[in-house]
Amino acid sequence: MSKADPRWRGWRRFARNRLSVFGAALIALVLFCALFAPYVAPYPEHAGVVVNFADANKPPSAKYWLGTDSVGRDVLSRIIFGFRNSLMLGAVVVSLAISLGTIVGLVAAYLGGKVESVLMRVTDIFLAIPSLVLAMAILGISQPSQMLAMIAMAVAWWPWHARLVYGIVRSLRHEGFVTAAEVVGASPLKVMFGELLPNCAPNLLTKASLDMGFVILLGASLSFLGMGAPPPTPDLGTMVSEGSQYLPDLWWLSITAGLAIFVIVLGFNLVADGLRDLFDIVG
Amino acid sequence: MSEPLLQIREAAKTFHVGSSEVKALKGVNLSVGKGETVAIVGESGSGKTTLANLILGIEKPSAGEIVLAGRPLSGRRSKADRRQIGLVQQNPYSTLNPRKSIGQAIGLPLSVHNVCRRSERRRRIGELLEKVGLHPELQDRRPLALSGGQRQRVAIARALATDPELLVLDEPTSSLDVSVQAHILRLLKDLQEELGLTYLFITHDLSVVRVLASRVIVMYRGLVVEEGAVADVFSGPRHRYTQQLLASIPTVSAEDDRLKPDWSWEADVDSTEVAEEGCPFRPRCPFALPACAAGTPVLAGPKHHLHACLNPGGAPTRKSSLELLAGQ
Known part of the structure; x- marks a missing residue:
């Protein structure tokens, strides 16, 4: 049996769900735009500080497909650059949250006892505070910046991963293969990361791709509240919030940026569905 | 009589559940000679699994000691001591990690104990699989692709990976089809002759005791109540x-x-x-x-x-x- 074989079968299983393939295509498109933004965007210079009052507040037209904002910048170009920001934000926050949450959940469930009580109570405390409020509280400490926003969101997000991993590992803790590894003399680290973690991977991957959507939304909310990336960085959330001042006359500002967020979130959610189907059978 | 391979002296184990105490073992003496097959029988709660856990080092005895080949096993087990004992568990559907290949499962004891060089590992895993009657190519498969009997063979191969002297077999056949049980028992018997293994069987299946064991130990509520040659005890x-x-x-x-x-x-x-x-x-x-x-x-x-x-x-x-x- 060749190595490519199970992967091919996995893809077939994933592809059986048409919607998740559509989601993957959406993400691929967004990713492509984000990576090659300077080449894809019709007016790449509009991502920065550009003032062009001659073309300000223009509705969608052949020249500016999605119209222009109040200082005359092309909305489409800014959305394409905004994808960069959103994807990076999602990727950084989700990977930080997964790393921290996984370690906490794994250690708590495997070691048990006092370690478990302390770690899981701390997790519960974090869970008790709404993510947005927690992130805002952290951001309130100092000047808003993209980096701080990402750290704040990761801090708000990791407890969910800790809970997820904790639940899985708790149920596997006394499975035969764990005992077998312990009897052989495998170190706790080896048992946790070599034996138990691979069994969490499917759920973590599925949750990660769901979270990408939610985290991007949370990031957009923070930007909307003026706590995200400072201007002139093109940020989808900021664009929605700024555009909302001009509703309903300059409708394209908020609606297009909002649709862009919707596309990313939808793409990741559809892929998450497909991933869940994929791992369900093997699990 | 030569020195026994495994000796258990006055082993006791008390579990504390909340404020109450559960005495799982109340002073058990046991000795298993090299090459012998000893069966421990008893109903649930008789302490037979606790006894196995003490031998395997999963639990620590509250009192008494366990001596393996003349060396008392106390405190942290050395790798050399762990190598001497292999474990075959009851349920072959849970003893193999569903996310890892057969080769990885057998490779774990090989890597923990540095049994052989990385480059030789594949060949060694193949040999172990052949020893238990499986095709060496099976090492790239996942447990999901295997039947219960095949999985139990893999579990036996894994237990043999470190060349142990003693195999602890915890109900090795009780979750298998009756037709497969006979094959596994025959395999165990053949392996014992070939490798000079010592078996400690934990079971409640008395027909398995009769087929495989030379000596039987009957436990009840944490105590040995009867012990003797299988023929004597059964007759x-x-x-x-x-x-x-x-x-x-x-x-x-x-x-x-x-x-x-x-x-x-x-x-x-x-x-x-x-x-x-x-x-x-x-x-x-x-x-x-x-x-x-x-x-x-x-x-x-x-x-x-x-x-x-x-x-x-x-x-x-x-x-x-x-x-x-x-x-x-």
Whole structure:
């Protein structure tokens, strides 16, 4: 049996769900735009500080497909650059949250006892505070910046991963293969990361791709509240919030940026569905 | 007699559940000679699994000691000590990590103990698989692709990976199809002859005991109540619990039924009653004497057949339970 074989079968299983393939295509498109933004965007210079009052507040037209904002910048170009920001934000926050949450959940469930009580109570405390409020509280400490926003969101997000991993590992803790590894003399680290973690991977991957959507939304909310990336960085959330001042006359500002967020979130959610189907059978 | 491979001296284990204590083992003595097959039988809660966990180092004894090949095992186990003991577990559907290939499962003990160089590992895993009657190419497959019997063979191969002296087999056949059980038992027997292994069987399947074991140890509520050569114990059980246990082997003919003990062994007694003092079987025993409540009976009798009963059943005059089993 060749190595490519199970992967091919996995893809077939994933592809059986048409919607998740559509989601993957959406993400691929967004990713492509984000990576090659300077080449894809019709007016790449509009991502920065550009003032062009001659073309300000223009509705969608052949020249500016999605119209222009109040200082005359092309909305489409800014959305394409905004994808960069959103994807990076999602990727950084989700990977930080997964790393921290996984370690906490794994250690708590495997070691048990006092370690478990302390770690899981701390997790519960974090869970008790709404993510947005927690992130805002952290951001309130100092000047808003993209980096701080990402750290704040990761801090708000990791407890969910800790809970997820904790639940899985708790149920596997006394499975035969764990005992077998312990009897052989495998170190706790080896048992946790070599034996138990691979069994969490499917759920973590599925949750990660769901979270990408939610985290991007949370990031957009923070930007909307003026706590995200400072201007002139093109940020989808900021664009929605700024555009909302001009509703309903300059409708394209908020609606297009909002649709862009919707596309990313939808793409990741559809892929998450497909991933869940994929791992369900093997699990 | 040469020095026994495994010796357990006065092993006791008490679990603390909330504020109450559960005495899982109350001072068990046991010795297993090299190349021997010893079966430990008993009902749930008899302490047989706790005993196995002490031997494997999963639990620490509250008292007593475990001696392996002359070296007492206490505190943290050294890798050399761990290598000497292999484990085959009950449920082959949970003993293999579903996310890892067969080769990775067998490779774990090889890498933990540095049995062979990384480049040789694949070949070594193949050899181990062949030893248990599986195709070496199977090492790239996931457990999901294997049947229960095949998985149990993989578990045996994994247990053999470190060239252990002693294999602890915890109900190795009880979750397998009857037709597969025979194959696994034959494999175990062949491996024992080939590699000179010592087996410690934990089981409640008495027909497995008869086929494979040379000596049997009957446990009840954390104590050894009877111990002896399989033929002796099966043909003339002395302790009332052993008699009851052997009598509970299902029979199909009236002729067989006549061989059952002449006392009401079937009487459903409230077995939840725990005797704090004296013989633990006393609440269920129709032959209990006042003396039974005084102190825990100690193992007594000829060396090849010990029993801990103050009012034991006599040597049988009837056709023995062993023949009864053979007749099935």
